[in-house]
Amino acid sequence: MRLALFDKGRLGIVDGDTITDVTDQVAPLSAGPAGALQQYIEAVTGGSVPELDAARGRRVPLAEVTLEAPLPRPGKIIGAPVNYLDHKAEMDYPTSIADLGVFLKANSSVIGPDQDVVLPYSDIRTDQEGELAVVIGRTAAQVSADDALDHVFGYTCLLDITVRSGEDRSTRKSFDTFTPLGPWIVTADEIADPDRLELRCDVAGENRQNTNTGYLIFGVRELVAYASSVMTLHPGDVIATGTPAGVGPLSDGDRVVVEIERIGRLEVGVDGSRATPYESRPGHRRG
Structure with a gap:
């Protein structure tokens, strides 16, 4: 998978020239300054999150979103x-x-x-x-x-x-x-x-x-x-x-x-x- 943050902290799966919003599958509440992808990585490590399902998300053209740093504040x-x-x-x-x-x-x-x-x-x-x-x-x-x-x-x-x-x-x-x-x-x-x-x-x-x-x-x-x-x-x-x-x-x-x-x-x-x-x-x- 290609996982990205976009449009003020949304989490998405990138597939070709589209991105699917899967934020609600990972971070229904605020993910904080570290971002939703950091939250997802930690959840995967802890075994507390199901596999992301692109079929359940809203799919939009990649050209219509603003990509952000995938990890805006990594631990180190x-x-x-x-x-x-x-x-x-x-x-x-x-x-x-x-x-x-x-x-x-x-x-x-x-x-x-x-x-x-x-x-x-x-x-x-x-x-x-x-x-x-x-x-x-x-x-x-x-x-x-x-x-x-x-x-x-x-x-x-x-x-x-x-x-x-x-x-x-x-x-x-x-x-x-x-x-x-x-x-x-x-x-x-x-x-x-x-x-x-x-x-x-x-x-x-x-x-x-x-x-x-x-x-x-x-x-x-x-x-x-x-x-x-x-x-x-x-x-x-x-x-x-x-x-x-x-x-x-x-x-x-x-x-x-x-x-x-x-x-x-x-x-x-x-x-x-x-x-x-x-x-x-x-x-x-x-x-």
Whole structure:
């Protein structure tokens, strides 16, 4: 299934160019800020929800709805730094994920399709990083790589937007709007092998990134196992698996598209109209 949030938090099943509203089968009451899809993932884990029935829902053209981030406030977003060898080479990093481990991004950085990435600084480069995202479906702690996929609910597209300044990764990647997510979550049963997916990312109509997830240093299984050895993973947590070579600066008015085989296409805009000089940031000491 392809599960999406749309039109102010409705839950839908996407089928081709239509979407079927199944909200009332999952969340008859308010789902809260985490959203109805988070509620559904938790209910599936607890065995307290029947299988979704598209025949019982209202079906409308996908073009007539507004898609939102499928998980507007995930419990945590875990990032995998330097998880492609070609990105390690282009950035001249001496280390990779094997040395660095994982990092966290603020869940307040999430936005959905067709929203805008807001550039914070006018004089510091901010880059796009197209990535496959893994959505956890079952609580995972100290799981093995062999068992890792049993704990995955599904997959989606993610952009890990990054300021190239000197702060810690979690700071540089946690600005509001810095984690576009979507357009929906494809359930794990539709992806036979997450380590064999074509991924591309275009900026302003030009291709910047083109790879296959088979080139990940830590593949999805190993990454879930490693992350779960550090912290307990809960249903709805998101793991960004890392970006390949081809990262580059964003400019006001750009359109950024990340597309992943068998999953979908996520497109967002870029707004630089509010960018300010880096030295004007709070806490900067002059002299």
